[in-house]
Amino acid sequence: MRYRTSVCGLALAAGLGLGVAQASEWTLEKAAAPYAGTTVDVVFLLRPGYEAAEAMLPEFEEKTGIKVNIVKHPYENALGEQVRDFVAGGDFDIALIDLVWIGNFAENEWIVPIDKFTSNPDLLDPELDLEDFFPLVLNAFGGWGGTIYGLPFDNYSGLLFYNDCMLKEAGFDRPPETWQEVMDIYGPALTRDGRYAYALQSKRNETQSADSFARFLWPFGGSFLDENFRSNLLSPESQAGLNFRQELMKYMPEGIVSYDHAETVNALAQGDVAFITEWSAFYATLKNPETSKIADCLKIAPEPRGPAGRKPALGGFSLAVTTQADEKEQAAAWLFIQWITSKANALEYLERGGVPARQSVYQLPGIAEKYDFVPALVESWQDGVPEFRPRFAEWPEITEIVQEWGTKMMLGEVSVEEGARIIGEQMEAVLEEAGYYAGEKPLIQ
Amino acid sequence: MTVRTRRRTIFGFLGPAVISLALIGIGPLIYAFWTSLHFFNLTKLKKVKFIGLENYGEVLTDPVFWEAMGRTFTLLIIALPLQIALGLGIALILHRPGLGILKTLTRLSLVLPMATTYAVVGLLGQVMFNLKYGVVNQLLGFLGIDPINWIGDPFNAFAMIIFWDVWQWTPFVALVLLAGLTTVPGEIEEAARLETKNWWVVLRHVQLPFLVPGLVAVLILRTADTLKLFDMVFTLTRGGPGASTEFISLMIQRVGFRAFDQGLASAQAIILLIITIILAQAYIRLFYKEV
Numbered sequence: 001m002r003y004r005t006s007v008c009g010l011a012l013a014a015g016l017g018l019g020v021a022q023a024s025e026w027t028l029e030k031a032a033a034p035y036a037g038t039t040v041d042v043v044f045l046l047r048p049g050y051e052a053a054e055a056m057l058p059e060f061e062e063k064t065g066i067k068v069n070i071v072k073h074p075y076e077n078a079l080g081e082q083v084r085d086f087v088a089g090g091d092f093d094i095a096l097i098d099l100v101w102i103g104n105f106a107e108n109e110w111i112v113p114i115d116k117f118t119s120n121p122d123l124l125d126p127e128l129d130l131e132d133f134f135p136l137v138l139n140a141f142g143g144w145g146g147t148i149y150g151l152p153f154d155n156y157s158g159l160l161f162y163n164d165c166m167l168k169e170a171g172f173d174r175p176p177e178t179w180q181e182v183m184d185i186y187g188p189a190l191t192r193d194g195r196y197a198y199a200l201q202s203k204r205n206e207t208q209s210a211d212s213f214a215r216f217l218w219p220f221g222g223s224f225l226d227e228n229f230r231s232n233l234l235s236p237e238s239q240a241g242l243n244f245r246q247e248l249m250k251y252m253p254e255g256i257v258s259y260d261h262a263e264t265v266n267a268l269a270q271g272d273v274a275f276i277t278e279w280s281a282f283y284a285t286l287k288n289p290e291t292s293k294i295a296d297c298l299k300i301a302p303e304p305r306g307p308a309g310r311k312p313a314l315g316g317f318s319l320a321v322t323t324q325a326d327e328k329e330q331a332a333a334w335l336f337i338q339w340i341t342s343k344a345n346a347l348e349y350l351e352r353g354g355v356p357a358r359q360s361v362y363q364l365p366g367i368a369e370k371y372d373f374v375p376a377l378v379e380s381w382q383d384g385v386p387e388f389r390p391r392f393a394e395w396p397e398i399t400e401i402v403q404e405w406g407t408k409m410m411l412g413e414v415s416v417e418e419g420a421r422i423i424g425e426q427m428e429a430v431l432e433e434a435g436y437y438a439g440e441k442p443l444i445q
Numbered sequence: 446m447t448v449r450t451r452r453r454t455i456f457g458f459l460g461p462a463v464i465s466l467a468l469i470g471i472g473p474l475i476y477a478f479w480t481s482l483h484f485f486n487l488t489k490l491k492k493v494k495f496i497g498l499e500n501y502g503e504v505l506t507d508p509v510f511w512e513a514m515g516r517t518f519t520l521l522i523i524a525l526p527l528q529i530a531l532g533l534g535i536a537l538i539l540h541r542p543g544l545g546i547l548k549t550l551t552r553l554s555l556v557l558p559m560a561t562t563y564a565v566v567g568l569l570g571q572v573m574f575n576l577k578y579g580v581v582n583q584l585l586g587f588l589g590i591d592p593i594n595w596i597g598d599p600f601n602a603f604a605m606i607i608f609w610d611v612w613q614w615t616p617f618v619a620l621v622l623l624a625g626l627t628t629v630p631g632e633i634e635e636a637a638r639l640e641t642k643n644w645w646v647v648l649r650h651v652q653l654p655f656l657v658p659g660l661v662a663v664l665i666l667r668t669a670d671t672l673k674l675f676d677m678v679f680t681l682t683r684g685g686p687g688a689s690t691e692f693i694s695l696m697i698q699r700v701g702f703r704a705f706d707q708g709l710a711s712a713q714a715i716i717l718l719i720i721t722i723i724l725a726q727a728y729i730r731l732f733y734k735e736v
Contacts, residue, residue: 080702087487104488204685255576255597257686272577393488397704408687411599 026126029063031335036065038332042094042319043078044070048284049154052352053340060339066332076205079396086110086324093325093333097150097318099141100210100399103392103445106144111320113147117334125338132343137357140386142318145444150318151341152357154281157380158215158303158313159373161268161286162275165297166190175275175301179219179244182304187251190274197251199273201264202410204257209402210389211261212410215277215313216245218385219306224398224427225390229436229443231424234417241306242409242416249410257410269293277303279315283373284353300373302380314384316357357381390445394434401426474718477711485708500712510713512688513696514720520603520692521671524610528667529660531611532618537648539619540626552623555616563613567680570609571596599689602682606690609677614670618663625659626652657732664728669721693717 044050050072057068071092073081079101085092086108095111105111117123130138133152142150162175170189176182182198190197202212217223222238225231232238249256253267265282267273269292289295303312319337321330339345346361350371361367368374389395401423409419435441484496504510535555539548561569573580574595582592595601629652637651675694678684684691684699691699697717701710 080705083487083705087490108488108490204683204687253576255594255686258576258594258597258602258682396488397706400699400704404688404691407685411687413599413687 026121026124028060028125028335028339031122031125032064032066032332035328035332035335037067038328039067039069040093040325040329040333040336041069041071041091042333042336043082043092043096044072045075045078045096045154045317046072047075047154047281048353049281049349049355052349052354053153055352056340056345056348060336064332064335066336068336086322089324092322093329094337095150095320095322096153097141097320099314099316099318099386100389100391100395102141102144102149102318103390104396105320106147106149107393109323111149112323112330113149114142114151114320114334115147117321117331117338123331123334123338125342127343128338129343132360133357134359134381136314136381136384136386137316140314140384140391141316141357142320144391145442150320151337153317153319153337153341155316155355155357156279156281156314157377157384158211158277158315159280159283159376159380160275160277160301160303161282162299162301163268163271163273163294163297164299165294166195166271166274170274175299176304179248179304179306182251183244183248186274187248191251195271196253196267196273197275198248199252199259199264199267199276200245200248200256201259201261201276201278202257202407203260203263204403204407205260206399206403207260208257208406209399210315211277211313212245213242213402213406214389215303216241216306218311218388219304219308220244221306221308223387225445227443229431229445231420231427233420233424233427237308239416239420242420246409246416257407277313279313280355280373280377283355283371300376302376302383310380310383311385311388312380312383314380314386314388387445392434392441392445394430397430398427401430477714480707481711481715483708485706485711487705487707496708500708501716503709504712504716509688510693510696513691513693516603516688516690517672517674517692517694520607520610520674521668524607524614524671525664525667527607527611528615528618529663531615532663533622533656535615535619536622536626537644539623552620555619558613558616561613563676564680566609566613567677570605570677570681574605596682597686599686602686602690606678606681609681610671610674613677614667618667621659621663622656625656629655661728661732664732665725668724668728672717672721 044054050070054070057070061067071081075098078096079098082092082095083104084090086095086105095105097105097111118128130148134155137152137155138148141152141155142148160175167173167175167186167190172186172189176186187197200212200215201207214224217233217238218241220237220241222235222241223232226235233242253259253273259267261278261282264276265278265285268276268278269286271293283300286292286298287295292298302310304310319341321333321337325333340349341356341358343358343360346356346358347364347367349356350361350367355377362374362378390398405414405419405423405426408414409416414422431437436443481500482495482497484492484494484499486492535551539551558566572578574582576582576592576594576597579595581595585591585593593601595605634647634651637647641647673694674692675698678690678692678695679698682690684695693713694717697710697713700706700713
């Protein structure tokens with residue numbers, strides 16, 4: 001493995017016009033020497049992947065003398081904090097970018113394309129090997145308009161986490177393969193005695209738009225926008241998906257519109273529901289007997305298929321260097337990003353509870369057996385949709401619209417059709433104002 | 446002391462306070478007004494431009510704004526009378542002679558809800574009113590009542606917000622009114638009680654006139670606070686489910702800091718400020734002149 005990665009690294013270095021001898025001499029310590037004593041500031045979330053990275057930090061700081069100052073925020077505050085910091089020319093040297101923020105950050109020129117660093121032999125780790133990242137993940141999380149800005153760091157795919165014991169009790173020897181099976185077979189059989197078949201996190205925040213609304217668009221052939229950037233929410237496919245979600249609510253716990261990730265994961269962990277569709281990042285919580293009653297019964301599968309295929313939820317973060325950082329901070333920030341997302345560190349990151357986006361780590365012997373979410377995750381990352389949620393700069397405005405009306409739909413305050421119509425109209429108004437229809441902006445999402 | 450020296454002295458005492466107030470209070474207000482006259486989105490700073498009163502026009506014709514305003518006033522109309530009624534009751538009980546240590550303990554415990562951080566109240570609510578694990582539904586279960594979906598049902602979520610607002614701010618009303626009751630001259634109150642045993646008559650004709658200043662203060666402060674109510678609701682329901690608890694402050698925060706449209710959010714905030722000032726003036730004119 002070590003031999004293979006070295007070869008890949010050298011090949012990349014050669015491709016960039018670097019001498020093999022120079023590449024082989026590269027070490028993190030040497031590269032970081034001019035930046036010892038530099039402090040880089042970064043936002044981290046309160047999630048397992050970030051705890052894993054934080055636990056690994058002392059090694060980086062010891063090797064480089066670069067101090068990484070972590071500012072922790074819950075997800076819901078992370079965008080606002082960073083935007084205010086960038087607008088004010090603040091302190092953050094590294095941007096933490098949810099895939100739906102990448103267009104916003106790139107268009108505002110708050111982040112630096114990685115070319116600036118990969119073209120500098122003093123900063124480029126010869127073993128960077130961009131091709132080792134899952135292509136979907138690298139392009140969706142870190143890329144915008146054909147340029148790579150960030151490297152995938154905290155990576156998610158939607159997975160089906162299920163309580164195998166509960167399924168077996170009900171006579172099932174496998175998890176649902178399709179959404180139709182969930183509706184027709186698993187839902188009725190598993191919703192009884194105060195327990196429910198399925199919990200779909202649908203709280204009115206990004207959870208509603210990403211985890212709930214979008215999850216039932218794509219597998220049914222729907223989407224937010226058509227090729228002309230007009231609303232596609234009234235198409236038969238989108239309507240089928242949203243109506244399906246509405247009907248499926250009878251197999252979900254009461255008050256599902258108030259369920260965020262914590263409540264949903266907890267519902268499975270406590271044995272109250274048979275399965276959930278959640279981000280891979282919650283594996284550590286559900287597998288830990290201290291936080292999950294069903295740790296021994298937990299199994300993982302890819303999300304069920306719809307008529308249009310699996311098209312699982314795709315989410316996750318990349319780390320990118322900010323333009324507001326000075327040259328020294330930018331170099332130090334890049335070295336940290338390159339190190340924490342490296343092939344060499346992927347295994348440790350995984351073992352500490354993170355989910356790396358390196359293909360090579362999942363090919364290591366024993367990994368698929370030890371981490372039983374791996375096969376489903378790898379399969380999901382082959383079949384994902386980068387624009388699962390549009391990644392353009394207007395998403396923060398559009399997600400607010402989806403959150404409000406998506407929740408109202410679920411509550412029955414508006415019909416699915418009426419809600420979809422309103423979201424569509426308001427979404428198009430935002431896009432109109434942004435200049436997409438006047439040809440001022442390219443139709444990329 | 447010359448006139449000049451006297452002016453210097455006055456400025457020396459007042460100047461720092463006035464300058465601080467201008468910097469902290471007036472400065473941001475002027476900036477908010479300036480922002481409200483511009484297209485000013487934090488994620489589109491290259492497009493910032495003067496648009497006159499366009500943001501105000503958009504706010505005033507936006508049904509979502511008025512729905513949020515309606516919700517806020519519904520909360521105010523329900524919660525404030527409850528707080529005044531309960532607060533007055535508590536104040537009258539505490540004003541009665543006797544009760545000794547109990548009275549002291551009650552006064553102390555009244556401070557606790559007010560001293561609790563708004564956001565913590567919201568988090569407490571999330572735990573206590575949880576459908577499955579919340580203590581409230583556990584207690585209802587002892588009474589044979591089925592669990593109530595507090596946070597996930599629009600009507601119940603609104604009721605829960607009212608409950609927490611009343612819980613947190615009734616003690617404030619009680620303490621203000623208790624202070625008002627202590628200003629009633631003892632001999633007048635005693636004479637009134639000799640004249641009649643009817644507590645309502647004593648309250649209406651003897652105590653109430655002394656309570657009016659406190660009541661007006663309560664009305665103004667609680668109205669302003671309710672219009673600004675944010676932290677508790679944000680941590681408890683985040684404005685949901687749907688938009689059932691999206692009060693005006695949550696809406697302004699959503700527009701300004703989640704959609705980043707600072708111009709529109711500033712216009713909303715300025716309109717809210719105008720409404721608050723009008724209400725405060727109305728309270729003062731109505732109550733001070735008529736009582």
